[in-house]
Structure formats: structure tokens, C-alpha cells
Amino acid sequence: MTKILKAIVLIAALSSVMLVGCGGDANSNSAGTIDKDGHITIEFWYALGGNSGEVVEELVNQFNQSQTEITVIGTYQGGYASSMAKLWNALSAKTPPAVAQIGGAPLVGNTGAIIPITDFLNQSGDFDRDDIWEVFWDYNSAGGQIWSMPFNHSVPMLFYNRDLFISAGLDPDQPPETWDEVIQYGQLLTTDTDDNGEIDQWGFNTKDDTHWYLSTMFMENGVEIVNSDETEVLYTSPEAVEMLTLWGDFVHKHKIMPPNQHDESKGDFLAGKVGMLLMSSSNVPGTIQDAPFDVGVAMFPTIAGKERVVPVGGASLIILDHDNELIKQAAWTFIKYMANQESSLYLSTHTGYLPIYKAALEWPEMQSYLEDNHRSEEAILQLEYAESIPLFSALGSSDAQLRVAIEAIELGTSSPQEVLDHAKEVVDGVLLDNLQDQ
Amino acid sequence: MSKTESLAKNTLSPSLQRKQRQRKESLAAYAFLAPSILIFAVFTFFPAIFSMVAGFFRWNLPYDPVFTGLSNFEFLFVDDIGAAEFGKSVLNTLYFMLGIPINICVSLWIAVMLNRRLPGVGIFRTAFFLPTLTSMAAISVVWMWLYHPADYGLFNTLLIRFGLPIQSWLRDPVLAMPCLIVLGVWRGMGYNIVIFLAGLQSIPHDLYEASEIDGANWWGQFRLITLPLLSPTTFYILIIGVINSLKAFAEIDIMTQGGPLGATTTLAYYLYQYAFQYFQIGLASAVAIVLFVFILVLTLIQFKVVEKRVHYG
The missing domain is CATH 3.40.190.10 (Periplasmic binding protein-like II)
Known part of the structure; x- marks a missing residue:
């Protein structure tokens, strides 16, 4: 009898561990954590697989090595459709990441789940909106707000x-x-x-x-x-x-x-x-x-x-709303890095995505890249004719x-x-x- | 202690002991069952009940669910647009199930052929079973080449050799479903053949010998001995076949995405589209409820009608 009792207790204990594992904790750990020394770790979900996915991972690594305050953990969530499905579910379960890459980002805007980029752009003087093609801002806007940061775009x-x-x-x-x-x-x-x-x-x-x-x-x-x-x-x-x-x-x-x-x-x-x-x-x-x-x-x-x-098509980076101001700021620091000129150059010379900067064709690195890869130039030139397709x-x-x-x-x-x-x-x-x- | 008391104790104690032992045994059984019950409860039973409830809500992710009563069912059965596409997916599902009788006939025939002592029969048995072991995703990709609509697709190459016009196969709204049925028969028969072979080998040999002495020919033996004694096996294969065709998904998602013009959108794929492409969880759950009722009714019919004809030898 005692043996059986032991077995039951053991199984009950195991079961409760499993149940706890299933439930998860609603708010604290999914998006990011801050340890005792103030080091911030945030979650980033991306939606590009294969070679492009490796390039995104590399950009995350470069960000992690460029500074010591923030560590970003990138996770591939499948293509655009699958990433969107997982994000919807995560929002429903209140376990979203801090940053996510999704297509059609402004559509998430009116759900109240993401913080408009406009808020951050207005407060920081180190990011000049005018350097980036207006069409990308349009593509990431709805209702007078910029909801997402332009990232990987194509025509x-x-x-x-x-x-x-x-x-x-x-x-x-x-x-x-x-x-x-x-x-x-x-x-x-x-x-x-x-x-x-x-x-x-x-x-x-x-x-x-x-x-x-x-x-x-x-x-x-x-x-x-x-x-x-x-x-x-x-x-x-x-x-x-x-x-x-x-x-x-x-x-x-x-x-x-x-x-x-x-x-x-x-x-x-x-x-x-x-x-x-x-x-x-x-x-x-x-x-x-x-x-x-x-x-x-x-x-x-x-x-x-x-x-x-x-x-223009493609995907952008969103910041999910979070109670903790430090995590939101860390997310902004991260996407600002992902969209800066060096990252845009890296992305557009290692994948088929376009540089988002107007001056890209004047960058010496871009010029030397295009000398060997002249067929990537037409798409960049076509940006001049790009208009945002309505997102509804x-x-x-x-x-x-x-x-x-x-x-x-x-x-x-x-x-x-x-x-x-x-x-x-x-x-x-x-x-x-x-x-x-x- | 009086005589009667001790008597009573003597007569009661064995039954009491038995009861105790039974309780012990059932406790142990529950303990061993607990992990699988738990997993079943969390990942199957709870979601099933949950979607039964969700079917009565308007729930478009990421918005919160709102109780709307029967409005999802109204969309599926009454609404002009909704009822048209839902009705079509029900018909498509029934059409797709045509593969089951075809599959049963083909596999039974092959199983009878393979149920002999012939040299090399093992190779054939293995060959027929191989598709069952292969991943449906891999099969779908390979069959897309076979069904390629250009004149260099394998089936089209054959048609040209016989002087026939080439076909668009999966890209043709009329042919797409038959193409999926043929693929399903090819893929499913390996498993069915093995089950039929086991059934065939459990039929006592003396029945055939006795009937032979009575002058029965091959067809008579097949019709009057093999078929009736195989009926439990056939019944099992029928049920498995119905379940498999109702949950068919990978081949549709990879090969046709429900098209062309919705010709291969089955109930399961329709549900998937609403849940994971349009994120209408409430509506998708309502479809799941209908699918559940559909399976329930089919299974009841199978038990009532078919089981009467099943002989358990």
C-alpha cells in the first residue's frame, strides 16, 4: 500500500509540475527580464528563414556585441503567416515578446498591443526620419501613427x-x-x-x-x-x-x-x-x-x-507594449540598431531586401557591392516610384x-x-x- | 466471542479482503494511467470542450471573445456567402471520402494476391507498405512533379506517349479532387493491405479445404468464406479510412491550398483557413463542432447499419 501511495504522490507531483509548465507566467518573463545588475534581456521574434534568417541572426549578434547593457534573444517563428498566428496567440495568452518582425504591422496598431514608433521617434534626436524613404514610413503607418520600424522591404x-x-x-x-x-x-x-x-x-x-x-x-x-x-x-x-x-x-x-x-x-x-x-x-x-x-x-x-x-512589401519591427519602461527602451534601442544605416547596408547586401535609406546608392560600400551585383540595382532605383499599398x-x-x-x-x-x-x-x-x- | 460472531467474521473476511485487494489494484491502475490521462486531458479533452464553447463566441484574434450565441452557425448555414462556401466544403469532404471504398477494394484485391506462398512475396509486401512509412509532405512534393501541368510532367509524358491531350491535373478544378483521391489510395493502401493480410491469415484453412471438396470455385470461396470472415477487418479499415479522410490536411495544404476555385477545400482545410489564416477562432470552432457532429453521425450509422453485416468468426 505504501508503495502505491508513494507512486500516486510522485505522479501527482510530476503532473502539477507539468501543469505549471503549461500555464506559464502571464506578464513577467516572456518579453524580457532585468537581472540584479540591471542587465536587460529581451525576446525578439523574427519571420525570415533560410539565408535571410541567418542574416537577421547575425544582425542580432552584432547588436549584442556592440554594447553590454542589453542582450537580445532572437527566435525564428516561421514565415509571415505563421509568425502572425503565433503573435496573435501570444497576445491572447498575454505572453508576447518585446520585439517582433511582422508583415502588415499597422494592422496590429489598433489592437492597443503595440507602442507606436512615433512616440520614440519624437523623443529621440538621434534618428532622422527624413533619411529614410517616405514610402516606408507610409507603409508602416495607420491613423496618423507610425506603428512599426521599416526593416526588410521589397518591390x-x-x-x-x-x-x-x-x-x-x-x-x-x-x-x-x-x-x-x-x-x-x-x-x-x-x-x-x-x-x-x-x-x-x-x-x-x-x-x-x-x-x-x-x-x-x-x-x-x-x-x-x-x-x-x-x-x-x-x-x-x-x-x-x-x-x-x-x-x-x-x-x-x-x-x-x-x-x-x-x-x-x-x-x-x-x-x-x-x-x-x-x-x-x-x-x-x-x-x-x-x-x-x-x-x-x-x-x-x-x-x-x-x-x-x-x-512596397515586406515586414517591419514592432515594439510590444510592456509595463516596464526599461524593457520598452531596450526594445527601442534594439530596433533603432536594426534599422540603422550599417544594418540596412548589411541586410541589403546579404539578402534580396532593399536598403531603406534614400542615400543608399551613394554609400561607397553599396557602390562596390553593386559593381559585382549590378542586378540588385534596378530594384533600388525602382524605390523612387514606390507608393504604399493601403493596409486595411x-x-x-x-x-x-x-x-x-x-x-x-x-x-x-x-x-x-x-x-x-x-x-x-x-x-x-x-x-x-x-x-x-x- | 460467541459462536455466531466468529462464524460471521469467517464468512465476511474473504469478501472484505477481495474488496481491499480490488481497491488496491484500481488505485495502482489509476496511478499508472495518470500521466496519459493528464496529457489527454490537457491537450485533447480540454481543447475539445474549449472549442465547443468557443463556437458560440465571436472571437477574432487578437480581440477578446464576445458571446454571440448561434451567429457563427447562422453564417455557416444561412448567410449567402458563408453557406455557399461552407456547403461546398461539406460536399468536397464527401467527394474526398469516395477514396475509401476505392481504397478498400484495391487493398483487398492486392492483399488476396499477396496472401500466397510465392517466392519474393515479401518484396512485394514491403514495396506496397513503403508509401505508408513516407512522410506525407515528401510524398506531396514528389506527386506535384508527377502531376506537373506542363508536357514534361510525368503523367502528361505518359498521356503524350499514348497520343492523348495533356491535363492540368491539380490546377484543373474538375481533376484536382480525383488527383488527391488517387494519391490518397496509393498512400493509404499499404497499411490496409497489412491489416487485410492479417485478417486473411486468421481465416481457418479447413473452411477452404471443405468447400473445395464440396466443389466451390475461387469466386464462391471468396464471396462466401473470405468476405464474411474478413468483415471485422473491413469494418475496422472503413472506420480508420473515414477518420483519415476527415482529417486529411498535409497533401491539401502543400499541393492545392484548397484550390483551384475551392475545389479541394475540405471541412478540415476550411477550418484551418478560418483559424490560422483569418484568425476567426469562434467561427473555426463552430466548424469544428459541425465536423464533430458529422463524425458522430457517420460513426453511429456505421455501427447501426454496417455492424449488422459484420460476422465475428
């Missing part, structure tokens, strides 16, 4: 296979500038290479984040994506329908793009089966490294006679609806006006519904 670009250009009789130094040229070049690049009656080399395609490229085309054609009150989306206008129609024409009329094959498109491009591909500029170094052919990188095509305009509470479902709309057009199941009307109905419903939470 959409046209990648092309220079070898295929030469085979098709095109000049690889003259990539297409307008959609008309894309169609014209695309038709020359689309062929049946093995004469089996099926096209196996396509002139044009986009990566699977199709909503981003369609949104860019909307912006080019002057389409406002959402109204200023954020109560309805505006992409049912004739200008929007015109661009989605053009998209459908790539498939059905001009036959330069295969229907609904965006998941395969990057692999196909690397295999030399696609002439031109729309992708984020963050892919520049990786694609050049992986492709067995000569890769060209050009600015995003424009509508003939209209001005060039591109959105239903952005997630809006993007999803645009992807479905594109699918339907490419598969030919309905008309551009119909699919955009449907998308608007769904997204407006979400926008209306979201008002209940705010």
Missing part, C-alpha cells in the same frame, strides 16, 4: 531569362517596359520546344502571390483599392476591370501564360521554361544563384503612357479574394466584372463585420 520586379531572349531574337539588354511589350515579347518566347504539339516554354508568368501583382497593376491604372473610411473596397471600377481583363488576355487572347500555374512558375522559370516572371525583388540573389542561365532583372512593366508606380483590416481576405478572382479568370469560369463584384461583396462584408471589434 515587385520583372525577372527574365536572358538566354531565352537571345534564342528568341530579342535583345537581353532591352527588357520590356510596357504591358504591350510584355505581350509582344511573350509571344516570341512562347513555343513548343520539342514539337509534340504542346507548348512547353511560356513567355510570361507570375509567382503565386498573384494578388500583389494585380494590385500593382491596379495602382498603375489609378485604381484606389479601398475607400478612406475603410468601409468598402473599390476594385470594381472600370479601371480595375480593365487590368483583370488584361490579365485574362495573357492566358486566353495572347496565350503567353499558362492558366493557373503560379505554384509551379518559379520552378519552371529556374528550369528555363518561362521567359519572364513577376516576383518580389527579395528573390534577386537566390534566383541568380539557382538559375543555370543568365538572369535579367527589370523594373515592373507599366501601362503605355502612364506613370510607373509600384507598391480586411487585407487578408481581400488578398485571398483577389487570388480566387485571378484563378477564375485564368480558368475562364466567369467574367472580370463578375469576379470582382463577388470579391467586393465578400470583402465589404468582412470590413463591416470587423467594425464590431474596433
Whole structure:
């Protein structure tokens, strides 16, 4: 009997330890700690994997070595979607980190969970806002507040296979500038290479984040994506329908793009089966490294006679609210370091992300980097045309609806006006519904 | 001590002893069960109850939950947009379950073929079992190459060789679901074959010998001996198959993300989209409740209808 009693007590003890482990402590230890000597340790969640993730880790190391008061512990939380999910859950459980890297940061702004960067920018004289492109501040702002620090950003670009250009009789130094040229070049690049009656080399395609490229085309054609009150989306206008129609024409009329094959498109491009591909500029170094052919990188095509305009994408750094002023200040010190000129130079010369500083092209280190990596220059030059894409509470479902709309057009199941009307109905419903939470 | 007292004590004590021993044994049993009960309670039972409750709340992360009664179910069953997509995911789930009878037929046939004393039969048994051991993520990536929509995809290469037009497979709203079903059959049959083989080998051999003497042919033996005596095994495989197809996720997430045009959005994937892409925990929990009722009803039907036909030899 005593043996059994002992066993029960032991198991009960173990169980309670487990339960305590599950529960965690709500406020104190998750974001950061301060030890007896005043040394601060804070948590940082980042969202870049692979090579880019190693670069972020290296920047964290450099920060830790640059001073002695603060230690930052960086943890990879999966890609943007997964990081966002974990952050939402952590906020729900009241165990957020001190700093996090997320995409669409201003969307978290109105939850009250993060401290606007504006507060810190105003109090510190050592950070000059004007050095950084205005578009990045816009991209990180909502409701008159800057919610997050610009960090890793990119723009959409046209990648092309220079070898295929030469085979098709095109000049690889003259990539297409307008959609008309894309169609014209695309038709020359689309062929049946093995004469089996099926096209196996396509002139044009986009990566699977199709909503981003369609949104860019909307912006080019002057389409406002959402109204200023954020109560309805505006992409049912004739200008929007015109661009989605053009998209459908790539498939059905001009036959330069295969229907609904965006998941395969990057692999196909690397295999030399696609002439031109729309992708984020963050892919520049990786694609050049992986492709067995000569890769060209050009600015995003424009509508003939209209001005060039591109959105910026990517992620930013947020400071989560915390009771302890010292931890908040440590978080600010850290993100200020992550966004300073040296870090921006390091990030943009070791990954495909863009420098956020206007003067980047004048930095000697950047110039010598671009001498060996000239294909990274177009994306930086394109920043001059960058505008912030609106961020609104239903952005997630809006993007999803645009992807479905594109699918339907490419598969030919309905008309551009119909699919955009449907998308608007769904997204407006979400926008209306979201008002209940705010 | 009177005579009656001592008698009573003598007659009572064995039962009392037995009771004590029983209590001791059950205490020990509970003690040993405690860790798994605890883990089950914390990670399965509690979340299940929790999501039953959450289904009646409006809970869009990171905002706090608000009780809204049946409004989530109203969205799923009444709302124009909600009911359309939810209804489609229910139909998709039923469609996906077509793979179960196909899987049962194919694996039973192969199991019968493999249930012989032939040289090299072990190699075949291993080969058929291999897909079951491989990670679904790896399988999905490889099958995406097989299903590649261009003319250099493996299946398209075969079609061209036979002079047939190439297909878009996973990128075609009509073909996407059949593609997933074929993959599911290929992947699931290894396990089913092993279970069927065990079932086949437990059928007494003398039944076949006796029927042979009575002049039964192969088909008669299969229909009147093998099938009925295998029915407990088939029943088990059916239930496992239903559960597996209701929770299928990895292949859908990797290969189609529920598309094209929602053609492969099953209930499980629909739930995932609402919980982890749109962060609508309340609505996702409501879907979980519906999924639970769905499984409950299916299981009850299986027990009521199918079990009548199951013979426990």
C-alpha cells in the first residue's frame, strides 16, 4: 500500500509540475527580464528563414556585441503567416515578446498591443526620419501613427531569362517596359520546344502571390483599392476591370501564360521554361544563384503612357507594449540598431531586401557591392516610384479574394466584372463585420 | 466471542479482503494511467470542450471573445456567402471520402494476391507498405512533379506517349479532387493491405479445404468464406479510412491550398483557413463542432447499419 501511495504522490507531483509548465507566467518573463545588475534581456521574434534568417541572426549578434547593457534573444517563428498566428496567440495568452518582425504591422496598431514608433521617434534626436524613404514610413503607418520600424522591404520586379531572349531574337539588354511589350515579347518566347504539339516554354508568368501583382497593376491604372473610411473596397471600377481583363488576355487572347500555374512558375522559370516572371525583388540573389542561365532583372512593366508606380512589401519591427519602461527602451534601442544605416547596408547586401535609406546608392560600400551585383540595382532605383499599398483590416481576405478572382479568370469560369463584384461583396462584408471589434 | 460472531467474521473476511485487494489494484491502475490521462486531458479533452464553447463566441484574434450565441452557425448555414462556401466544403469532404471504398477494394484485391506462398512475396509486401512509412509532405512534393501541368510532367509524358491531350491535373478544378483521391489510395493502401493480410491469415484453412471438396470455385470461396470472415477487418479499415479522410490536411495544404476555385477545400482545410489564416477562432470552432457532429453521425450509422453485416468468426 505504501508503495502505491508513494507512486500516486510522485505522479501527482510530476503532473502539477507539468501543469505549471503549461500555464506559464502571464506578464513577467516572456518579453524580457532585468537581472540584479540591471542587465536587460529581451525576446525578439523574427519571420525570415533560410539565408535571410541567418542574416537577421547575425544582425542580432552584432547588436549584442556592440554594447553590454542589453542582450537580445532572437527566435525564428516561421514565415509571415505563421509568425502572425503565433503573435496573435501570444497576445491572447498575454505572453508576447518585446520585439517582433511582422508583415502588415499597422494592422496590429489598433489592437492597443503595440507602442507606436512615433512616440520614440519624437523623443529621440538621434534618428532622422527624413533619411529614410517616405514610402516606408507610409507603409508602416495607420491613423496618423507610425506603428512599426521599416526593416526588410521589397518591390515587385520583372525577372527574365536572358538566354531565352537571345534564342528568341530579342535583345537581353532591352527588357520590356510596357504591358504591350510584355505581350509582344511573350509571344516570341512562347513555343513548343520539342514539337509534340504542346507548348512547353511560356513567355510570361507570375509567382503565386498573384494578388500583389494585380494590385500593382491596379495602382498603375489609378485604381484606389479601398475607400478612406475603410468601409468598402473599390476594385470594381472600370479601371480595375480593365487590368483583370488584361490579365485574362495573357492566358486566353495572347496565350503567353499558362492558366493557373503560379505554384509551379518559379520552378519552371529556374528550369528555363518561362521567359519572364513577376516576383518580389527579395528573390534577386537566390534566383541568380539557382538559375543555370543568365538572369535579367527589370523594373515592373507599366501601362503605355502612364506613370510607373509600384507598391512596397515586406515586414517591419514592432515594439510590444510592456509595463516596464526599461524593457520598452531596450526594445527601442534594439530596433533603432536594426534599422540603422550599417544594418540596412548589411541586410541589403546579404539578402534580396532593399536598403531603406534614400542615400543608399551613394554609400561607397553599396557602390562596390553593386559593381559585382549590378542586378540588385534596378530594384533600388525602382524605390523612387514606390507608393504604399493601403493596409486595411480586411487585407487578408481581400488578398485571398483577389487570388480566387485571378484563378477564375485564368480558368475562364466567369467574367472580370463578375469576379470582382463577388470579391467586393465578400470583402465589404468582412470590413463591416470587423467594425464590431474596433 | 460467541459462536455466531466468529462464524460471521469467517464468512465476511474473504469478501472484505477481495474488496481491499480490488481497491488496491484500481488505485495502482489509476496511478499508472495518470500521466496519459493528464496529457489527454490537457491537450485533447480540454481543447475539445474549449472549442465547443468557443463556437458560440465571436472571437477574432487578437480581440477578446464576445458571446454571440448561434451567429457563427447562422453564417455557416444561412448567410449567402458563408453557406455557399461552407456547403461546398461539406460536399468536397464527401467527394474526398469516395477514396475509401476505392481504397478498400484495391487493398483487398492486392492483399488476396499477396496472401500466397510465392517466392519474393515479401518484396512485394514491403514495396506496397513503403508509401505508408513516407512522410506525407515528401510524398506531396514528389506527386506535384508527377502531376506537373506542363508536357514534361510525368503523367502528361505518359498521356503524350499514348497520343492523348495533356491535363492540368491539380490546377484543373474538375481533376484536382480525383488527383488527391488517387494519391490518397496509393498512400493509404499499404497499411490496409497489412491489416487485410492479417485478417486473411486468421481465416481457418479447413473452411477452404471443405468447400473445395464440396466443389466451390475461387469466386464462391471468396464471396462466401473470405468476405464474411474478413468483415471485422473491413469494418475496422472503413472506420480508420473515414477518420483519415476527415482529417486529411498535409497533401491539401502543400499541393492545392484548397484550390483551384475551392475545389479541394475540405471541412478540415476550411477550418484551418478560418483559424490560422483569418484568425476567426469562434467561427473555426463552430466548424469544428459541425465536423464533430458529422463524425458522430457517420460513426453511429456505421455501427447501426454496417455492424449488422459484420460476422465475428
